[in-house]
Amino acid sequence: MLSKEQNDRLTQVGPGTPCGELMRRYWIPIAPSAQLLENPVRKVRILGEDLVLYKDTSGGLGLIGDRCLHRNVDLQFGIPDKCGLRCPYHGWLFDETGKCVERPMEGAPQAEIKQKLKGYPVQEMGGLVFAYMGPLPAPDLPRWDLFVWPNSIRQIGLTVIDCNWLQCQENTGDPTHSAWAHGHLFEYELSRNGKLDERSSDNLHTLHQRKRVGVGIKEIYASQTEHGFRKGIRYSKDLGADADKDVEHSTVIFPFYTQTGKTGAPRSEYQIRVPIDDTHTYHICYQCYAAPPGVEAPEQDVVPYYIPPTHDDTGRPILDYVLAQDAIVWVAQGPIADRTTELLGRTDIPIVVLRRQLDEQIKRVEQGLEPMNYFQKSPDIIHPLGSAPDYDKPESLNKHGFRKYYHKGFANDDADRYGPLIETVKDLHRAIEDFEIRRAAGQQRDPAHA
Ligand code: FES
């Protein structure tokens, strides 16, 4: 349980708020690059600020305030120029710093005007546009591994979630929700629609795997790491689990990422919970499908994006895939979850760790220090899980083994099924499976690998 003041401190993201100032120390993904190919000017709202993202005719990117200095016209209707964006009403030209550099029809010579629009640095990486909205100089754009991992194909799923970012991120600190939100709720949904047998006859099906998450729990663990924290569940055979074991859940990458699946695996993903404002979240599923050495992933010029639907044509929530199950419970906590009335239990230990970590990092910014994952100079590649994938031990990559079998029907359980690349991904998964079968057969024949 938190006090109202603590809850405000961790959830509010506008300019000048404690958490908002923390967020303004990071490069924030704000749009897929592919959207600028469709339309080079887009309105975006990030951290409670209304802005316009554009690509000018020289290929330069800008992110500036959305209202023209002249008479407040919305610049989402602006015209890209050689170096900047022109207002559609009287043609005032703004550069990427938000400075007005030309006012046609105002006569010459033109005095420089003091007023400026906001102007924030932007950069592209891995098919996403990132913005930095904090004090300059900006840090380096961190090269998190899924954005730059070679021999992979990628797609980006975008969902606007009608609630505060922190309840989406807290879900990442909650290993046991899987048993219900992705197990029992999934089963309930399929049986209500008469699809239980058709969709879940295989014992490997997501809902069966997830229901087993809840059986035989001895304790929940969580510990801080260099880039966030890791957490999971300790199981006991005495309590009904199939073995005494520790099972690690997805990794938390500070401040608003989580990673599911190992980097280099046939399917891994960053889920990124970007605050649009205090009551809306721009949820990005950054999906990466990597091929091992020996299999070639197809070339990709543009990383495509898609919008997984959360409701059907009748307005009823779609609940038969994992992200939609998460989304419904996040929104169902209210626009900003009231943490003054909650009743935490042992399953919430990682959530307490997450809140403490967030509060500690907010304090660092308040003290004028750099927070976690602020990189003056980014390494060429950063592995948030702590190490590079080891293709000599492919079993270490297959934490959620069923996700390398999208060609066998498992794509149906994830948002990925709506993605434009899904058939290409299935082909890739087929090729990886063939390769693994051939390799296993070769190893059996070769005594050196016995
Ligand atoms: S309102 Fe923008 S140039 Fe006049």
Ligand SMILES: [Fe+2]
């Ligand atoms: Fe979930």
